[in-house]
Amino acid sequence: MNKRYIFLIGPVAMLMWVSCKQAPKQITALPPTAVTLVSAEKGNAIYYDQYPGVVVPLNSVELRSQVAGYLTGIFFKEGDVVEKGKPLYEIDRRKYQSAYLQAQANLSSAQANLIRSQKDADRYNQLLKQDAVAKQLVDNATATLASSQSQVESAKAGVVSAKTDLDYSLIRAPFTGRIGISQVKLGAQVSPGTTLLNTISSEDPIAVDFVVDEKDIPRFAAMQSKPAIKADSTFMLSSSTGVAYKQPGKILVIDRGVDNQSGTIKVGIQFPNPKKELISGMSVVLKVLNQQSGVQVLIPYKAITEQMGEFFVFVSQNDTIAVQHKVQVGPRVSDKIVIMSGINEGDKVVTEGLNRLRDKGKIQVGPPKQSAQGQQQAPK
Template identity: 25%
Template sequence: MARIVAAITLLQVAGCGGGESGMAGLPTPKVEVSQPVQREILETDEYTGRLQAVESVEVRARVSGYLEQILFADGSRVKKGDLLFVVDPRPYVAQLQQAQAGLERARSRLKLARNHLQRAESPLKEQAISEEEYDTRRQSLVQALADVESARAEVDLARLNVEFTQVRAPIDGRISRKLLTAGNLVTADTTVLAGIVSVDPMYVYFDADERALLKYRRLELAGERKDGMPLEMGLLDEQGYPHRGYLDYVDPEVNAEMGTVRARGVIPNPDGLMEQGLFARVRIPGGSRHQGLLIPDRAIAMDQGKKYVMVVTADNRAEYRPVVTGRLYDGLRIVSDGLLPEDWVIVNGLQFVRPGTPVDATRIDMPEAAR
């Protein structure tokens, strides 16, 4: 028993005399330290959204009849005015000819009524005819004039129906597949033949929170967004945000249940890469440019939900620093509070040190891979 007590006593003495490293015989931890990168940064907000066509129409026939021709390839690009479908025009051509014949009859009656009125001019002066008969002839002329206008309107309507047998693209865009094949009966203004969505530009819709909305409004009021709110966008398979556009609309009402507001951006799409319904990543500048400090993520640790880093003091001791961090910027993490440009931050070997312990620090530049 005496031997065990003596051994414990020796261990306690050795522990008390371990020096700065905390335990006798243990080497001082070796770490690598770097100063934060100073860079002009622009704080941004990131959202997810969906693409939507600026224009979207359902192609319908304006007249009823049997579908005679289909003149496009499914999914192709079409221009406004391109001929897409042809409805059998023969019944409408016949109606046009009938209306034109009716117009000629009305013109003939007008000519006759005008001649009758002219012939009554002299007899009326000589009192060879009564004023009542003269008024009857004059009213006949007025009726004939109205009949001509009515017949002309019927001709215009019949000609319009003949034009409507040719169904043309109302907008530029990409057309869907045909929903009917030739030979089917279509009903005027009811049967959907195809759909067309515009291609360039595209809308991107996303939901922003109330805090972001207020921030954007304050930037506009401060005059920092005189040319509109710029917007960047990336597709699911793209790195970064290669597409540039602008914010053109924000709903006038906030969703009270979600605390969000629907916003819309406009993105050019000259090559037609973007399609309606695609997922999109959106980034919007949320502040003005300013100098910021950047460090790698591996230099940041967590302690009870709070982020901190270790800096090396002038006497080569590790010092605990709580920090406030932001988003990644060029592969480095933005530190908005807790660090100074002249601080030496432990970037390698953080797991081997504790606050207040001495370290063997090697100063290095910020790793290029992280910049």
């Protein structure tokens, strides 16, 4: 048994000695990653914050009758612009005309009684001076005069009331604006304050309402207090389909208070509307010039990589190593992006080859070099 073990140990020892004599294999280094570099440069970056908005008229009124009756006249074309003071609707005026004439007649009667009472009072006062009449008659004449004066005042108020009702029976445009589709037809009975006849709204200028977070109130308050510039581009507008509106706007009003449920406040921006392109109720996109617009560091957008909500770029060191830098990004401007912090003007950032690159990895500017084996011609 001992001899068998001796014979087995000999070959094993020989194999171990041969393996130790063999030179270790050399590990081949990974080739550098081929990349494209672009220098970060400063440029004029003009960009806007965008808000959804709704076009609203500066003036809008629901037309309702203040007197009852039947509709006897409509004096406009639906959808037209009507001038201030133009008659729009007529409610049967006959009884209001009669009431006005009756009120005028009552005033004339009261004025005649006042004249008679005045003469009686003057006469009795003159007789009293001559001690030719009882004092009671003078007092009665004075009381009758005061009553006649009150009747005149009451009759005057009746005339004003009747004249007001007569005027209300003819409904006029309160301002120049576009009138909508009539909600009533000829012959319809209308009730005071309840029956909606139509709606009229102004068009030029017009406003856009939108809401902002309460933390932005100081920003918009500063814009409101700033003197308006005719060609100011702080507020621009585009339609929901992306068509730009050429007229610039100016801040009109900031609402009186914050909505305590949403934490937002309403802001109104006024725009000229000479061609009537903006229509009440239209959905638009309001663009507000960002406060950080101006000269900023710009790099190609494709140089940005995102990891867990953070943004990074690879910056070249001597064109041989790429170091990963965390950056704070601003808005995208065309094919570039604003860098707020993390790199400086003149830094070379990697724009191609990012998917194979690691932090502090070796890089090669330009296309990858072919290996020596690849450069040899294939045998014929």
